[in-house]
Amino acid sequence: MDNILFAFLLTLFAGLATGVGSLLAFFAKTTNTKFLSFALGLSAGVMIYVSMVEIFFKAKDALTSSMGETQGYWYTILGFFAGMLLIGLIDRFIPKYTNPHEVKKVEDMEKPKQPMNDPDLMKMGVFTALAIGIHNFPEGIATFISTLEDPAIGVAIAIAVAIHNVPEGIAVSVPIYYATGNKRKALKLSFLSGLAEPVGAAVAFLILMPFLSETLFGIIFAMVAGIMVFISLDELLPAAKRYDETHMSIYGVIAGMAIMAVSLVLLV
Numbered sequence: 379m380d381n382i383l384f385a386f387l388l389t390l391f392a393g394l395a396t397g398v399g400s401l402l403a404f405f406a407k408t409t410n411t412k413f414l415s416f417a418l419g420l421s422a423g424v425m426i427y428v429s430m431v432e433i434f435f436k437a438k439d440a441l442t443s444s445m446g447e448t449q450g451y452w453y454t455i456l457g458f459f460a461g462m463l464l465i466g467l468i469d470r471f472i473p474k475y476t477n478p479h480e481v482k483k484v485e486d487m488e489k490p491k492q493p494m495n496d497p498d499l500m501k502m503g504v505f506t507a508l509a510i511g512i513h514n515f516p517e518g519i520a521t522f523i524s525t526l527e528d529p530a531i532g533v534a535i536a537i538a539v540a541i542h543n544v545p546e547g548i549a550v551s552v553p554i555y556y557a558t559g560n561k562r563k564a565l566k567l568s569f570l571s572g573l574a575e576p577v578g579a580a581v582a583f584l585i586l587m588p589f590l591s592e593t594l595f596g597i598i599f600a601m602v603a604g605i606m607v608f609i610s611l612d613e614l615l616p617a618a619k620r621y622d623e624t625h626m627s628i629y630g631v632i633a634g635m636a637i638m639a640v641s642l643v644l645l646v
Contacts, residue, residue, distance in 0.1 A: 385525035386579055388536040389518050393575030395540035396510065399547020400568035411621045414545065418618035419627035421541040422610040423634020424534050429603040429610075432531060432642060433524065434458060437603060440596030450596070457597040461516075461604025468512055469612065507550045507567045511574035514543070517609070518578025520602040523586075527599065534638060535606070542614050543572060 437457060442450030517539050525532025547568045554564040586598065618627035 381526055381529065382583065384529060385522045385532060386576060386583075388525050388532050389521045389579040390576045392521055392536040392539040392543065393514060393518065393572035394569065395543035396514075396547035396550065396572030397565065397569035398540075399544040399549075400551040400565045402544065402548065412626050415618050415621040415626040416630040416633075417541050418545070418614050418621065419630025420634035420637075421538040421630075422614035422618065423631035423636075424538040424638050425606040425610045425614070425634075426631075427635040427638040428531055428534055428642075429606040431639075432528075433599055433603040433606070436527065437596045437600035440592050440599065444592040444596065453593075453597060454600045457600025458604040460597075461601030461606075462608045463604075464601065465513075465516055465605050465608045465612075468516070504554070504567065507554075507571040510546045510550060510571040513546075514572060514574040515578040515581075516605050518575030519582045519586075519598075520605050521575065522579035522582045523595075523598055523602060527595070530641065534641065538634075539575070542609070542617075545617060547572070 434454065438451060438454040440450075441453045441457075444450065445453060521532060521536050521539060524535050550568040550571055551564040554567055555561060558564070586594070615627070615631070618630065621627070
């Protein structure tokens with residue numbers, strides 16, 4: 379039960395980072411693009427390294443143990459790409475103009491003289507919040523299941539997901555604030571979009587946990603690896619490059635991989 383509670387708290391922490399992005403947008407004067415580019419790159423480095431070096435092979439060990447060497451390896455590969463397919467389909471069916479990948483900066487929150495009262499702008503903000511919520515749902519499952527298997531890996535993934543949620547909070551806040559001039563409403567929707575992550579954890583706990591066998595765990599863990607790699611390649615690295623100055627994003631990727639590598643060795 380302690381592990382389950384810890385997994386829920388980590389998932390909640392990662393989800394609420396969208397609200398942190400919103401707060402930064404309201405109270406910071408300028409975007410520290412160097413830091414943000416490095417942080418997003420670091421998040422991608424952590425996710426890619428832990429997925430390919432640790433999570434994928436833990437899934438393979440579980441599946442080969444229950445299904446045999448050859449069949450277990452094939453199911454690991456299928457699970458890995460099924461995770462990519464799942465998050466890719468979510469991306470595919472979200473309309474482009476509400477997709478949360480568009481980079482926003484703190485400067486975009488400069489207070490308008492009057493609210494625009496633009497229903498289309500308000501709708502865009504609400505749909506962006508929904509889109510981010512849908513993206514966050516499988517991330518919540520991934521963080522929760524990873525923490526149950528290995529709390530150290532769960533902490534690393536939760537921090538990486540939290541970093542990646544900060545600019546998403548800005549993306550929700552900007553159009554809503556411009557449409558209404560209401561900071562409270564923008565902040566509320568930003569926080570609500572992040573709550574999809576603990577909801578994903580609750581779904582994993584209520585629906586998946588009663589049936590969690592070694593085989594099911596292996597398949598889910600392989601899917602988690604695929605989801606993490608897809609998010610890194612499709613969201614984190616492009617965003618890091620758009621904020622980039624003087625190769626800070628790639629330095630962040632290398633630092634994230636190095637930190638994860640060293641921490642995995644120290645925790646053995």
